[in-house]
Amino acid sequence: MTIVLTHKLSGLREVDAPHSLVAHFGPDHALQMDSGGRLNQWTIAYQTYGELNAAKSNAILVCHALTGDQHVANAHPVTGKPGWWSTMVGPGRPIDTDRYFVICSNVIGGCMGTTGPASLNPQTGRPYGLELPIVTIRDMVRAQAMLIDHLGVDTLFCVVGGSMGGMQVLQWVASFPERVFSAMPIATAAKHSSQNIAFHEVGRQAVMADPDWRKGRYLEEGVIPTKGLAVARMAAHITYLSDEALQSKFGRKLQDRDAPTFSFDAEFQIENYLRYQGSSFVDRFDPNSYLYVTRACDYFDLAADYDGSLARAFQGVKARFCVVSFNSDWLYPTAASRAIVHALNAGGASVSFVDIETDRGHDAFLLDLPEFIATSQGFLDSAAKARGLPPAAP
């Protein structure tokens, strides 16, 4: 039996018919997962920008964050908004699509065309829901590596990403040290802290507390736990911004009024902003995917796979690194980046470390901050020279 689903949310149409290139893998390229699970049939949706050179030496893999996707530098097919990293990726940008062949794929567990919990389980003909094995950061990277093979790229010129994307960068150099020439882990950590897990757990409980979640089978029952997902997003969003950023952007300003109304309405601008973040998110993201990607981060502890030694995880790493943190990021604070740098130094890697001063918090990596853009540009230019790539056209 095959269930025909009418995905209520526009975003979920991308599960079946993504506005992207899609690579399909069958049993001869099964995805063996950390949990012991195995996907005999799976797909990965991706975007590319620019041209792969003859030497195949100019490919950059961009890894997206928790609720990001492959639409890094093109208009988003669901929201119509510009690509999520248009400040960094494009002609003349640090990740210059006139010079580099840029690849960005949706992670395993996602909902933009790569196999995730909203995808049909070929064994049952219904959506996976929670039947999809738990996904880890390493599973995401395994899938990306198979995509890179499929694209005929042996060594990536650079792997770059922020937040959960940065975790993938770290996993790439640990899992495939020979395949990475340079790496930029940004605003990230080598393991999820107790507080990180705590916030993610609140989000998952908010989704699961919604009676429309239906133990994960909502798609077949024609409902969507949008209220729970919106609450999850609101809580998470606070962690993406610094206290100072909230204070300078919103402070205690009232929403469209001069005096308080003494009610439970969105009286303060910050409330209105958060409610908007929650309600707009549910139009583009699958609630079960949210469970999977948050869980993947929680399981991330790179050192744990190497007898608890992060330095050992990076042993033999040849890539040159640029580690970037933001001093007001309290989700993955500077100290977490410093720990990565220490471990890389212990392994003898070439590392530059930039802690950028900004009050914007974790989300700073998505913003057009001159110091961040210049740092990225400088690192990539220098790595390109070392890689023997021709300089940018004048």
Add this chain to the structure above:
Amino acid sequence: MTIVLTHKLSGLREVDAPHSLVAHFGPDHALQMDSGGRLNQWTIAYQTYGELNAAKSNAILVCHALTGDQHVANAHPVTGKPGWWSTMVGPGRPIDTDRYFVICSNVIGGCMGTTGPASLNPQTGRPYGLELPIVTIRDMVRAQAMLIDHLGVDTLFCVVGGSMGGMQVLQWVASFPERVFSAMPIATAAKHSSQNIAFHEVGRQAVMADPDWRKGRYLEEGVIPTKGLAVARMAAHITYLSDEALQSKFGRKLQDRDAPTFSFDAEFQIENYLRYQGSSFVDRFDPNSYLYVTRACDYFDLAADYDGSLARAFQGVKARFCVVSFNSDWLYPTAASRAIVHALNAGGASVSFVDIETDRGHDAFLLDLPEFIATSQGFLDSAAKARGLPPAAP
């Protein structure tokens, strides 16, 4: 018509028949509220400990935090747990019940016997729900002042409280400068920040997203939005603890297992802990009360009532102050206490300020921290001497 409610939650029985002393006020002592609302009939439930001396000069008012109550130093009638501040209040403790007459009342908007949204609205015979006017910190203090009048106390020897309790302390000295001899605002702020409002808004949205909330009329419909309230509590609880405290207490330790199970169970100890905090909270707290007390904090901005000048709020204040903060408290950080101290200094008040070094975060004020206990003891002893109270019995 009078609706007879069978409160499902044991905690809500306290609304109708609190295990406390209760003062009832009628139209001649109506409570005029900041929102413009007015309670012609209202009650305030309270506990006292120790004896009021003949000069009536030894009364200490303890103000409770967000979800606290009047049971500061006796076993809680719902949970059976020790009083929430047994470390600070009792014989031989800093707030020595052998020396002082200690009063602690449940706030307006609460659910332990003081008029709140679960109380019957005398005009309709059904629970107020959201018909209760929005409550402010100043409303809480107005009600306390009327209780103090009722108890025959003119001047309080000390007003003390942490977190939302500290806001009440600040409001007391601003509203009734002649009636406060000494004051201890602890782990608090003179206004709610944008981030503070944001976290509270997430909690309220979690409650309101629960279909059992029924627009606040759940008591009449025989349901309780426990799932939403539990999520709200989980999110809030993270803000009460520091990143370091979570890391040292839980880290990434697994719950009752040696290896990960790769599931959405409470795999990590921190998840289990948070789930417990959520599920135990709903047994003792009314979801609508949670909306009211969080909202009261959000509206708190003491300077706003004094042309934006906190120093002006404290003009003419005669009380001696001990302001206490905890260096790992990120909910009401040290800087917020420092702002209070600066404003008090500008007003010429006598202030000692202690920033206590601990990794325990905001909840440190509820713990038996030697430096905190000693600071409180020293301040109160010195104030007692100035007040002409006899020294503690040897």
